Amino acid sequence: xxxxxRVLAALLPLVLLCGCWDVRDINKRYLPVVMGITKGKxxxxxxxxxxxxxxxxxxxxxxxxxxxxxxxxLIRTKAEKHVDLLHLRLFLISEEMAKSGLEDVMDFxxxxxxxxxxxxxxxxxxxxxxxxxxQISPTPEISSYDYxxxxxxxxxxxxxxxxxxxFKGSQSYTEDLAYPIVHMGTDTLYDFRGSxxxxxxxxxxxxxxxxxxxYNIFLEKYTGGTIEAAKDTTVIIKxxxxxxxxxxxxxxxxxKSDVYLDVAVTENKRNLSNRQIAEEIxxxxxxxxDEIVAKMRGLDSDFLGVGQIFRPTMNERQIKEWxxxxxxxxxxxxxxxxxxxxxxYFKEGRQR
Amino acid sequence: MSKRLLGALFVxxxxxxxxxxxxxxxxxxTSSGHWEAIAIGCLLELLLAWLYLKGLSAFPGRHIGEIIxxxxxxxxxxxLLLPFVAFLFFYVILQSRYQLVKINIVMLxxxxxxxxxxxxxxxxxxxAVKGIQTIARLGAALFLSFMPFVVFSMFISxxxxxxxxxxxxxxxxxxxxxxxxFYTSLFAFSGFLFLGMVSSRKPVKLRKLWPAMALVTVFQFxxxxxxxxxxxxxxxxxxxYPVTMASDTVDLEWVIFDWLPTFSVxxxxxxxxxxxxxxxxxxxxxxxxxxxxxxxxxxxxxVGIAMFFLSLRIHGMQMLDRFFALSxxxxxxxxxxxxxxxxxxxxxxxxxxx
Numbered sequence: 001x002x003x004x005x006r007v008l009a010a011l012l013p014l015v016l017l018c019g020c021w022d023v024r025d026i027n028k029r030y031l032p033v034v035m036g037i038t039k040g041k042x043x044x045x046x047x048x049x050x051x052x053x054x055x056x057x058x059x060x061x062x063x064x065x066x067x068x069x070x071x072x073x074l075i076r077t078k079a080e081k082h083v084d085l086l087h088l089r090l091f092l093i094s095e096e097m098a099k100s101g102l103e104d105v106m107d108f109x110x111x112x113x114x115x116x117x118x119x120x121x122x123x124x125x126x127x128x129x130x131x132x133x134x135q136i137s138p139t140p141e142i143s144s145y146d147y148x149x150x151x152x153x154x155x156x157x158x159x160x161x162x163x164x165x166x167f168k169g170s171q172s173y174t175e176d177l178a179y180p181i182v183h184m185g186t187d188t189l190y191d192f193r194g195s196x197x198x199x200x201x202x203x204x205x206x207x208x209x210x211x212x213x214x215y216n217i218f219l220e221k222y223t224g225g226t227i228e229a230a231k232d233t234t235v236i237i238k239x240x241x242x243x244x245x246x247x248x249x250x251x252x253x254x255x256k257s258d259v260y261l262d263v264a265v266t267e268n269k270r271n272l273s274n275r276q277i278a279e280e281i282x283x284x285x286x287x288x289x290d291e292i293v294a295k296m297r298g299l300d301s302d303f304l305g306v307g308q309i310f311r312p313t314m315n316e317r318q319i320k321e322w323x324x325x326x327x328x329x330x331x332x333x334x335x336x337x338x339x340x341x342x343x344x345y346f347k348e349g350r351q352r
Numbered sequence: 353m354s355k356r357l358l359g360a361l362f363v364x365x366x367x368x369x370x371x372x373x374x375x376x377x378x379x380x381x382t383s384s385g386h387w388e389a390i391a392i393g394c395l396l397e398l399l400l401a402w403l404y405l406k407g408l409s410a411f412p413g414r415h416i417g418e419i420i421x422x423x424x425x426x427x428x429x430x431x432l433l434l435p436f437v438a439f440l441f442f443y444v445i446l447q448s449r450y451q452l453v454k455i456n457i458v459m460l461x462x463x464x465x466x467x468x469x470x471x472x473x474x475x476x477x478x479x480a481v482k483g484i485q486t487i488a489r490l491g492a493a494l495f496l497s498f499m500p501f502v503v504f505s506m507f508i509s510x511x512x513x514x515x516x517x518x519x520x521x522x523x524x525x526x527x528x529x530x531x532x533x534f535y536t537s538l539f540a541f542s543g544f545l546f547l548g549m550v551s552s553r554k555p556v557k558l559r560k561l562w563p564a565m566a567l568v569t570v571f572q573f574x575x576x577x578x579x580x581x582x583x584x585x586x587x588x589x590x591x592x593y594p595v596t597m598a599s600d601t602v603d604l605e606w607v608i609f610d611w612l613p614t615f616s617v618x619x620x621x622x623x624x625x626x627x628x629x630x631x632x633x634x635x636x637x638x639x640x641x642x643x644x645x646x647x648x649x650x651x652x653x654x655v656g657i658a659m660f661f662l663s664l665r666i667h668g669m670q671m672l673d674r675f676f677a678l679s680x681x682x683x684x685x686x687x688x689x690x691x692x693x694x695x696x697x698x699x700x701x702x703x704x705x706x
Contacts, residue, residue: 016471086611113457116611118603149605164583164601171587311519316384319520 029084030061036124036132037105038094040064047071048132049083058135068108085114090148091121091163094128098179098196098203106170106201109163117164120148122180123196123203131184147190148180157209157225159195159216170201173319174307178215181206199301207295214288217259218242218304227284232269233277238262238341244309252329253310259285259336264344271349278338289334302327353550357488359564360495361630362543366568367502368627369540371620372450373676375575375595377537379588385523386576389534394569397541400691401565402558407694408548409555410701416548416694417641423697430642436545436690437638439682440631441655443539445663446676448472451624453669454593458617469663472621476628477656480636481648484550487629494626498619505599505616506574512601513581535680540572542687543627548694549634592669632656 036048043064051059061079065071076083093105109115124131148160161169161179169177178195185191195212197205207215213225217240228234239262247254265277272280296304307322318326343349381389411419421429452469460468479487528534547556579594582601588594599616602609636651644651666672 016467113461117597117600149603162601162603164597168583168587171590172584173586308514308516311516314520316520316523 024082024084029082030059030079031084031087032061033087034090034092034132035085035088036092036094036128037068038097038128039100043071045071047075048129049075050132060133068105069112085112086116088115089119091119092124092128092132092182093121095123095125095181095196095203096128098123098198100202102166102201102203103170106163106167110167115163117162117167119163121161121163121166122148122182124183125181125193126183131182131190134184134189147182147188155225157213157216158192159212159221166201169198172307174302174311174322175305176200176301176303178207178212178303179203180212197295197299197301197303199299204301205295205299207292211288211292211295214285214292215304217261218257218289218292226266227263227281232267233265233272233280234267235263235277235281235340236266238264246310246313248310248313252331253306253326254331255306255309256333256335259289259334261285261336261338262341263338264342265340265346265349266344268343268346268349274340274343274348277349278340281338282336285336285338286334289336293332293334296332300328306330306332353485353488353552355560357492358547358550358552358556359561361488361491361626362547362561362564363567364491364495364623365543365546365627365630366540367571368620368623369447369543370568370571370575371502371595371616371623372447372454374537374540374572375579376592377533377539378576379580379585379594380533381531381537382523382528382534383585383589384520386580387521387573388523388526389528389537390572390576393538393541394572396538396687397544398558398565400687401544401547401561403695404544404548404691405556405558407691407696407698409557410698412555413551413553415551415637415641416690417638418551419694419697421642423701426642432689432693433638433642435682436686437635437643439542439679439686440635441659442675442679442682443542444476444628444631444635445659445666446672446679447624448628448659449663449666449672451621452663453672454596454617455621457593458596458613466664469660472625472628473656473660473663475625476632477652479625479629480632481652484630484633487626487633490629491626494622498622501615501619502571502623505612505619506571506578506595508604508612509578509582509598509602513578514584515581517581517584518577532677532680535684536676538680538687539676539683542683543568545686545690546630546634548690549637632659 030049030051032049032051034050036050038046038048040046041064044066045068046062046064047068049061051061053059061075061083063071063075063078065074072083072085091105091109093102097105109119110117148154148158154160159178159180161177166177166179169175177198179198181193181196182190183193192209194209195207195215196203197207213227216225217237220240220242226234226236241260243258243260245256245258261281263281265274268277292304296302302323307319307327310322310326311319314322378386378389408416408419414422417429417433420432424432448469452465452472455468456463456465479490550556575595579588579591579598582588582598583591583594591597596613596616599612602612604610604612632652632655635655636648639651639655640646640648646654666675
C-alpha cells in the first residue's frame with residue numbers, strides 16, 4: 001500500500017510539471033518578427049505586426065489604439081490564432097513618431113515580458129505603411145531582421161541599436177544614440193539611409209550613410225567597410241583604432257581624438273602613390289568628421305558618447321550635469337592618421 | 353558531513369540570495385561606489401562568522417539551540433532564538449515569493465502563482481524532513497548541474513560590458529548606510545548562520561571555508577557589476593531583476609539560447625530551493641528542540657502550510673519590499689547577536705573548564 005502511494009506520488013509531478021498549463025500548440029500561434037509603430041490616423045498609435053508564414057509570404061496584422069498594449073490586445077482579439085511576441089526581433093518606428101519622442105515605446109518594449117530586450121530598433125523614413133507592406137519575391141528563409149543581424153546581412157555602414165541600448169541611451173546622463181534609418185528597398189527589403197540622431201528619446205537630426213561609417217569608426221564598432229576616397233581610389237578599412245586625449249580645464253572639458261586607420265587599397269585607377277592616397281583619405285575623413293562634429297554641436301546631442309569618455313574623470317554631480325552644462329562647453333578636435341597596410345596583390349602604385 | 357559538502361552548501365545558500373534580490377538591493381542602495389557597500393557586507397560576514405565559529409568550537413557536536421539551552425536555560429534560549437526562528441521563517445517566505453514573481457514574469461506567465469508556489473514549498477519541506485545530510489547530497493547534485501548555468505548566464509553578456517560605466521568608483525560620504533535597502537542587502541550575508549546548526553563533531557574552521565567564501569565574494573561583486581557595466585547605473589537602478597535582464601542582452605543565433613533569461617531563472621530557482629530546504633530544516637530543528645516537541649512530519653506540515661498561506665497573502669511587489677525592510681531588523685539581530693552570544697558562551701565555557 002505505502003509503496004503504491006509512493007509510486008503514485010512520484011508519478012504525480014509528471015502530470016503537474018509537464019508544462020502543459022494553458023499550453024498552445026505552435027501551429028495555433030502567430031509568431032510575428034517585426035513590429036511597426038507609427039502614429040495612427042484616428043488614435044495615438046498604429047501597430048503593425050509582420051508574421052512570416054511557411055509559404056514564404058508575410059502576413060500583416062494592423063490595429064490602431066491609444067496605447068501599444070491596447071492595440072496588441074485588439075490584434076489578439078481579432079486574430080484567429082494566439083499572437084505570441086516571443087520572437088519579435090525588430091521594431092520599425094516611423095520618422096514622425098521618432099521625432100515626437102519614443103519614451104512610451106521604449107517603456108513598453110522593456111516592460112513587456114514576452115519581448116526580448118535584444119530586439120533591434122530602426123527608423124523608417126518615407127511612406128511607413130508601404131515599407132511595412134513591402135514584399136520582395138518570396139524567399140522564405142529571408143526575414144526582415146536578417147538585414148540587421150551581425151551573423152547575417154549586416155555591414156559596418158549600418159548602425160545597430162538594440163532595445164536595451166536604446167533604453168540605456170534614453171536614460172543615460174552621459175550619452176545619446178544614433179538609430180539606423182531605413183527606407184523601402186527596390187530589389188531588397190530595405191535601403192539604408194543613414195542614421196537618426198537622437199537626443200534623449202527624440203529624433204533631432206540625421207546622418208548620411210558615409211557619416212554613419214565614420215561614426216561607427218569613432219565608436220570602434222567596426223569591421224571592414226569600404227571608403228571611396230577620391231573618384232578613382234577606393235580603400236577597405238582593415239583596422240580602426242581611436243585614441244582620446246582628454247583634459248578638463250577651467251573653461252570646461254576638452255577632447256582631442258586621433259583616429260588611426262589601417263587600410264588596404266582595393267581600387268587605384270590613377271595609380272597614385274600610397275602617400276597620396278593616405279592624404280586623400282585623411283582629408284576626406286577629416287571633412288566627414290567635421291560634419292559630424294558640427295552636427296553634434298548644432299543638435300546638442302552627445303551621440304558620439306563623449307560623456308562616456310569623460311565619465312572616469314567626472315564626479316557624480318558633474319555626470320548628472322553633463323548634458324545640460326558641460327557638453328555645450330566641450331571643445332572637440334578630431335584628427336586622422338592613415339596607414340596604408342598593403343595594396344593586396346599589387347606593389348605600391350606609381351604615377352606614370 | 354564532509355568539508356566539501358559543507359563548502360558547497362555554504363556557496364549555494366549565499367548564491368541563492370545573490371541571484372535573487374541582492375543585486376537589486378545594492379543598486380538601490382547607492383548611486384556610485386557600489387563596491388563599498390558589497391565590501392562592508394563581506395567584511396561584516398567574515399568577522400561575524402569568525403566569532404560564531406569560535407563560539408561553536410567550544411561545543412563540539414551541538415547545534416546553537418542545544419548550546420544556548422544548556423548554558424543559560426530553556427526560557428532564555430527560547431527568548432534569544434525566537435527572533436532567529438522568525439527571521440528564518442519570514443526569509444523563506446519573502447525569498448520564495450521574490451523568486452516566484454520572477455518565474456511568473458519570465459517563464460510561466462499563465463500558470464497561477466499558487467501552483468508554482470506549491471511546488472516551490474513542497475520540495476524544500478520534503479527535503480527538510482529528510483534532514484541536512486539529504487539536503488547536502490541534493491545540494492551537491494544541484495551544485496554540479498547548475499553551477500555551469502549560473503556562471504554561463506552571468507558572464508555570457510561580457511561582450512556588452514562597457515567598462516566606463518564603472519565610474520564613478522569612489523564615494524567618500526557613507527550616506528548609503530542610512531538607506532534601508534542596504535540593510536535588506538545584508539540578508540545575503542546571513543548564510544553563515546547555518547554552520548551553527550550542522551553540529552559537527554569536529555569544529556568547522558574559518559580557514560577551511562575560505563575557498564567557499566572567496567567564490568561567494570566573486571559572485572557578490574559579479575551580480576552587482578554585470579548589470580552595472582552593461583546598463584550603467586542610471587538605467588540599472590530602474591530594473592527589478594537586473595541580473596536576469598543582463599543575460600537577455602546577448603544575441604546568439606543558436607536557438608536554445610534564444611531566451612537566455614530562462615537559464616538565469618531556472619538556476620536561481622533551483623538554488624532557491626536548496627536554500628529554502630536548509631532554512632526550513634533549521635526552523636524545524638529549533639522548533640522541535642525549544643518550542644513544539646512534535647513529530648517531524650506534523651511540524652513540517654504545519655510550517656509548510658503556514659508559509660504557503662502567508663506567502664499567498666503578499667499581494668504585490670510594494671508589500672514585499674516593505675516586508676523585506678521590516679524583517680531586516682530580525683536579520684540584523686540574528687546576524688549580530690547570535691555570534692556575539694555564542695562567542696561569549698564559548699569563552700565562558702573555556703574559562704570555567706580550563
